[in-house]
Amino acid sequence: MASSPQVALRIRPLNDTELEEGAAVIAHKVGDQMVVLMDPSEDPEDPLRTHRSREKTFIFDAVFDQHASQEDVYLATTQQLVEGVVSGYNATVFAYGPSGTGKTHTMLGMDTEPGIYLQTLSDLFQAIEETRDSTDCSVSMSYLEIYNEVIRDLLSPSSGFLDLREDSRGSIQIAGITEVATSNAQEIMQLLTKGNRQRTQEPTATNKTSSRSHAVLQVIVRRRGRGAHPAEEVRVGRLFMVDLAGSERASQTQNQGKRMKEGAHINRSLLALGNCINALSEKGGSRAQYVNFRDSKLTRLLKDALGGNSRTMMIAHISPASTHFEESRTTLLYAYRAKNIKTRVKRNLLSVSYHITQYTDVISDLRGQIQCLKAKVERQERERRGEPGGRDAQATIPASDAEEDSRLQMNRIRAQLIGAFQEQLEMRRSLVELENTSIELHMDTSRHLLTIADWEREKTHHLAHRAGTPERDEEALEAGPEGGEGEPAEPHEVALAREEVNMLLAEQRKTAALKVREGRCVHALSPVLRVANAL
């Protein structure tokens, strides 16, 4: 059974362009595990911050900011996987995030600051060296890219497109890939840097050498007990380290032609990857999921590494800049979603922290209110003293009564403020919950739709094959109202997926209606808070 995926977040430093644009830092690391993403469209002059509905707090297994070194990131994420790989387990590390957020920096790095690839390989070699007396061990590596659903060898780019094949044990192999066996760190760094230059790249506004493909470094550790019988099984541990294509490409709807095709492929693979990770992490839970690896080359390739006795680590990347708010927000939601089961456990912690920060704000706002009201009372006092025989009402009220009156008024306002705040807090909390639920429902629906689409494709293929005609997907699907004789029986998981989609769609409609209602209530309360604030 797969263990729950670990998710870390890395926030890179502001870059020169962002500084020139005058971008503000909106992603803040709080403690070792929390990040707060502020909404730059909010009014900094609004002391009660009544519009901070889009401010988000997320908790991950680890959070790094601009102060973290390459070693810090390696030690807290990937180092823990090395021992398992040497013992014959599989593992995968992903670098996820929009273009220019530092994925290649984390994975490959530079000669002076090598990234996870080199640090992992060095530790692997050392671990193997330590067991050399009792075991025969070998390490080999290969480096490839997946671009528009085709695989290219980055260590031998002239060898054309490579195929994925399943061997007799059902294990996925890349036919014809170059495997390198070297333990020289400098040589490895040179090989990988050269390989990385072969990646399909194109400059973007955010990155001069922006990658348009997924780069996969595969490390295979083969191990057998020294003096063991030749028939004894060799233990094979596989580690995949994946530098994914910029996630924002998937969502750029204005793309045309080549860019549109690229975006569609990236979208497909990232969605399939997210779905596999989620389905695997739910497998041990109450909701058994159908894990569909065949939906993209990336997930097919990673089938063994994601399923079985494997561990998965995702390192999400964002820019801290206000100019990248939307991208950062979507990245955090995707990464947060990948945590899945653990998310549920930690959600309480999230709510607690959310409340504490809110209350701190309430207290400091109330202090401000009290100062304001005190100043008002003093002003009134001074006015009264300066105008003996002034306005009748004031002249007839003794000083102590006026003070008492102001004090009561202040208490009333304070009580009203606290009440209104608590009500709004409660509503905001349930809005956040509803938003999370709605994302979960959306992802679940997509997963089931992919299962159904996959089955429909398989069915079409089957029918076309039987008819001895070339495959014509749509036509074949539409022929015959309920399908005809000889149609393959629908698997149970597809029937389940259909039922789930219906249920999820109904659930989505309910959640959307609730969100509108709660949103209206929060909106309705805002003027009350503004009036109270002005008092």
Ligand SMILES: Nc1ncnc2c1ncn2[C@@H]1O[C@H](COP(=O)(O)OP(=O)(O)OP(=O)(O)O)[C@@H](O)[C@H]1O
């Ligand atoms: N933590 C960091 N510290 C210092 N510089 C960084 C950091 N992260 C990224 N950079 C720099 O930012 C630039 C973009 O980073 P990088 O190429 O790694 O982004 P990417 O996410 O791989 O982009 P793409 O998806 O477009 O390939 C590089 O010049 C890199 O050196």
